[in-house]
Amino acid sequence: MEAVLKAIAEPRRREILRLVSGAELTAGEIAASFDVTRPAISQHLTILRNAGVLEERREGTRRLYRVRPEAFGEVRAYLESFWDESLLALKNAVESDERRAISGNPRN
Amino acid sequence: MEAVLKAIAEPRRREILRLVSGAELTAGEIAASFDVTRPAISQHLTILRNAGVLEERREGTRRLYRVRPEAFGEVRAYLESFWDESLLALKNAVESDERRAISGNPRN
């Protein structure tokens, strides 16, 4: 999860993901969309690939990249855990309010 | 979204979130859980707060922190957009397969 978060925390890498999402593209096509040098994009692609966010497929001398949405599953679950936690905390707060209101008559 | 991603990409900040999730804690209590200095934690708390991930509440000389789960909404939507995109891409792939199979009889 660490690698995925670090990967998508970078603005340029998010742009790459946006490009590749929807269409498999070659490294060259991706690099052509930016004003930085090709090696810079290549390094970003390596980071995204190592994080499992991008998948590489070789075709002759070209390398095609596509997004691997499953890679986001862990992060999604992590974020949702905070949502669940906040619901639980709210529930606990309400119950202790009730205990205080009823005063000495806790549920359970 | 950038700030939120940068904030949660840091391991120590995720530990802080895990601590604070479920119980409102003071800066001192949080700092006591780590082996780094208190100012370091204070800086992390500032970053989390500026990202909107943490909310600060003052009580006398103490400062209490709690998680703000709404802050994750944008990131969640972003991640889910990749899921949707991949479904769309799959759908398009299937349809073009059909077009190729039926051969000159495209749907619509």
Next chain:
DNA sequence: CCCAAGCGTTAGTTGACTCTTACGTTAGAG
């Protein structure tokens, strides 16, 4: 008013990250 508790802020250092330039590698054309 004076002091201590509880924090945040600043300055400076170290390590990590992003970029460019230069070079290495592999696949296919001729």
Next chain:
DNA sequence: CTCTAACGTAAGAGTCAACTAACGCTTGGG
């Protein structure tokens, strides 16, 4: 086999992020 296209990799420079040490700022107690 040689050449070129399409890449990745390595080395170095500049920038940013995380930490420590030292200091400053409030709040409440005596």
